[in-house]
Amino acid sequence: MPEGLRVYLESRSVLQLARDGLDVFLVYYLIYRSLLVLRGTRAMQVGLGLGMVFLLYVVARVFQLVTVLSIMSALISSMLLIIVVVFQNDIRRGLQRVGSRAWFGGLARSQESRVIDAVVEAATELARHRIGAIITFEQDANLDEFVGVHKGHVIDAQVSKELLVSLFVPEGCLFSPSAPPAEKVLYYSLVPPSFSNNTQSPTSYIHQTP
Template sequence: MLNFIPKVTFWDIVDILVVAFLTYRVFIYLSQTRAVQILIGLMVVLLLSAVAKLFHLYTLSFIFNNLLTIGIFALIVIFQPEIRRILARIGEKQFGIFTSEEEAERVIEEIVRACATMSEDRIGALIVVEREVNLDNYVESGTFIDGKVSKELLVTLFWPGTPLHDGATIIRKDRIYKSGAFLPLTLNPNLPQTVGTRHRAAIGITEETDAVAVVVSEETGAISISYSGKLIKNLDPSKLKKVLKGLLVKRVERRKFNFDLLRKSDEEV
């Protein structure tokens, strides 16, 4: 009597759950970008196409069918930044960049000391630490430095009136790679108007890559950190140090890091 019901195996259930999870994650990701409006428009076109077929409106069906055919290619172009980010996240190794605890301690300590000084003196700064994804394709211009990471050099680079103070400083491994670099700004429409250009650049580069960006506000002196497109504001030096260790150090230190700082902070935007 029930022979017409297909037999459902364990792997069929696994298959359905995996597809459902991936679809859910893609929709959640797209809902946080400008692509959500385009996605809604596409759904409206699909709905109208179904209605046209249901009521045998042949001319409308022809138009919508051609729109959908062209739309597949258009979507690849329109969603190109989002597709690139998703693929970058899939390929991301989720590792730190330092294997030596001593090397990590020194670089992180210099960054924290520099940020603490610039915070007190209200010196605006944007420091980007490169991880697995090379930043050369994302960083426009900038002056090649190749200097050892130190508090003194970082503060000097961002000191008001110096030629490089307006751009971002890029740290690669234990060296200051470039300074005065311009970064892509985030296109996230949900950010409040109070988020300034430095913070938008920090979010932008961490949306595109796995880099970590530290921002010091020129107006308030507040220290913020951005990773994976999230921004956590108002960090004191000790908390900044803890977050940097968690994101940049491999092995033992990484396991100690509490990632709830990136998800549950009241200051996250």
């Protein structure tokens, strides 16, 4: 056993070791969940950029690059504000999920079941009339940043079979080539980038809210 580790273990009580282990586990879990939420989003790219800035700051400090260090120090001092501004949607979304899952898990599952039932009924109805549709279920990454850029529109309405069918029926005034499923807020006429070059079907996006 390394000498430093042996000294550390001998100097700590069982309670202190358990507390240290819990501390490390919580930090690991928070970082892990944050990476899952940011994975595949533009926020992830921004986060990598901020990480590069911090790495450059460390390098400048080690090698005493005065000019670079002064610039990086100014950026680092504003890092907290930059993080809040850049990740405000992801922070809000994460807090909503923590609250809804920790305290209202049963209610959230009930809402999810209702949404799934509505999607299944709508898909069955559309298939019966031979109408194609793309329905996207939101996971950890959201599509908020694509609204507007890809001509998305927002409908503040509860998800239902009738609403989804109306989005895909060509004769309907809300006809949209694609639609993703949420509990309340629905973006329609939103074509995700991966589909934009090879599909003519409407897309609907449903954003789950607690």
